[in-house]
Amino acid sequence: MILFFLSSGLFLGWSLGANDAANVFGSAVGSRMVKFRTAAIIAAIFVILGAVIQGAGASHTLGKLGSVSALGGSFTVALAAALTVFAMTKWKVPVSTSQAIVGAIIGWNFYTGNATDMNSLTKIVTTWVAGPILGGVFAVGLFLIISTYLNKAQIHIVKLDAYVRFGLLAVGAFGSYSLGANNIANVMGVFVPAIPLDPISFGLFELSGAQQLFLIGSIAIAIGIITFSKRVMDTVGNDLMDLSPVSALVVVLSHSMVLFVFSSQGLSNFVQSLGLPAIPLVPVSSSQAIVGAIIGLGFLKGGRNVNYKVLGSISIGWITTPIIAGLLAFVSLFFVNNVFKVEVANNSFVPQQIEQQKSDEHSINVFPTDSSHFIQEISDETAEREIEAKNSFFSSKNQIHFIYIGLIIIVFVLTILFSQYRRKQLLDKAKKEKDELLLQSKELKKKLELLQKETNVSNRELESEIKYKKTQMMTLALNIIQKNEFIQNLRNKIIKLKSSASNPSTQEDLQKLSLVINEHLYLDKDRKTFQLYVEELNQDFFLRLDKKYPGLTNNEKRLCALLRLDLASKEIASVLNISPKSVEMNRYRLRKKMQISGSENLGEIIQGL
Secondary structure (H helix, E strand, O other): OHHHHHHHHHHHHHHHHHOOOHHHHHHHHHOOOOOHHHHHHHHHHHHHHHHHHHOHHHHHHHHHHOOOOOHHHHHHHHHHHHHHHHHHHHOOOOOOHHHHHHHHHHHHHHHHOOOOOHHHHHHHHHHHHHHHHHHHHHHHHHHHHHHHHHHHHOOOHHHHHHHHHHHHHHHHHHHHHHHHHHHHHHHHHHHOOOOOOOOEEOOOOEEOHHHHHHHHHHHHHHHHHHHHOHHHHHHHHHHOOOOOHHHHHHHHHHHHHHHHHOOOHHHHHHHHHOOOOOOOOOOOOHHHHHHHHHHHHHHHOOOOOOOHHHHHHHHHHHHHHHHHHHHHHHHHHHHHHHOOOOOOOOOOOOHHHHHHHHHHHHOOOOOOHHHHHHHHHHHHHHHHHHHHHHHHHHHOOHHHHHHHHHHHHHHHHHHHHHHHHHHHHHHHHHHHHHHHHHHHHHHHHHHHHHHHHHHHHHHHHHHHHHHHHHHHHHHHHHHHHHHHHHHHHHHHHHHHHHHHOOOHHHHHHHHHHHHHHHHHHHOOHHHHHHHHHHHHHOHHHHHHHHHHOOOOOHHHHHHHHHHHOOOOHHHHHHHHOOOHHHHHHHHHHHHHHHOOOOOOOHHHHHHOO
């Protein structure tokens, strides 16, 4: 039964982890300096340590505000606060679990007729104002100090990035510890009076009953951090104001200092030893502290970067949270008390009767003697009703059915909430994947367009280069033709001079000159260069030629390449340094090998390949 009643506190702890605990690393994650997974793991570990080691201080103030002494009342108060925080979290508003639990406790006070300790309430409400102001003051002071140091130190940007990242992790761990120490009272404070547990010894250390409850509650907070806190991190880290990495470090450290100040018994005792008023150990609002720090930096920078619309919605959430939690607690207590017949307070049935009894005792001498017997009967009847109320839940077998129904309802509600959460997760994931696909599609389209442009440019450059080389080849071919014609004419004239010369010495010289000219015709470098051009520019053409007409020799392929240039037989003969008749004979053999009839144009067929 205790575990059943603790379920509302665990739900509240989960909601706190999803909402308030997100503020510890919200700025760091929002500025993309720390990954969410890393932040969640560190926050979960140090929240548990802070709750167990230093969580007792702030819980006493809540106990003074309203000591919920019945387990059913603790369950209902925690449930009302948890539902309020969960609803605000669904609306992405960073509310305060401190405000929610205080509002729920006041609702319990109203329902049970217990007086609210105005001194404790004043302390708590004062911290709701002082927390954000102190967070803003800390943020401004720290930012000025750190900025001045960085300007003088002139640290390289890469080292600065590493230092800031490490600093965010360190102050995040400190902030998580302070959050657990300060806010665990919101989660389990109402259960401490109603669930007295025996201490457990582990040899080196011992866990008191309250610490055992704090351990259970802090685990629920850790689960809330890991499973659902990223939503509020986006609001605090990005929507309220754009933060630089250094600003994020300042915000987290300022927030952590505020939480630590209002949860440290040692610091409070030290201040008191100096003759100053003790610092109240009060559960302060983590959301208010961090928002105050962010706004402080925003005002320091002129206030132009602050999103006042988001700030307004957060402020409205702070105002409405305790009211909603109080009303919800009052209605829930009435429902639990009257429908399920569960005791929500040890004195829930008798406060007015006791006051009437005290009034009657003051006027006992005024009434007749038998009147005192009547008062005694009322007192006995009241005591019997109180005992019956205490035992009715555990003595009546019918209440088991109500418990089962309540469990079924809670499981049903949690199932719906979890299914909605999973559906939201899947939709967000699908939307994210869709956005990523669209982004990838756009990037791919840009790359394709760029590749197409580069390809077009490359093709144009290649075509231009081919055209240029073809022009060079044609120019070289014409040069070869003209030079060969000139040399041939020169050789013919030398032969005529030789035949007409009478001097043997002259004839011998002319013969030597003729031999030199013939040798030049066979060893012409321009002709070899031209042949290389032909082979280089016709690689693809030669492949197509081999595919369609296999078995052609290199000389036959070279002849096809020259025909492709639309050269006449006489020009081809001059380039190849053979006779025109030899070119015609080679053309005839090529036709026969390629099985081309005499009616077909050999040049057109070769140019069409």
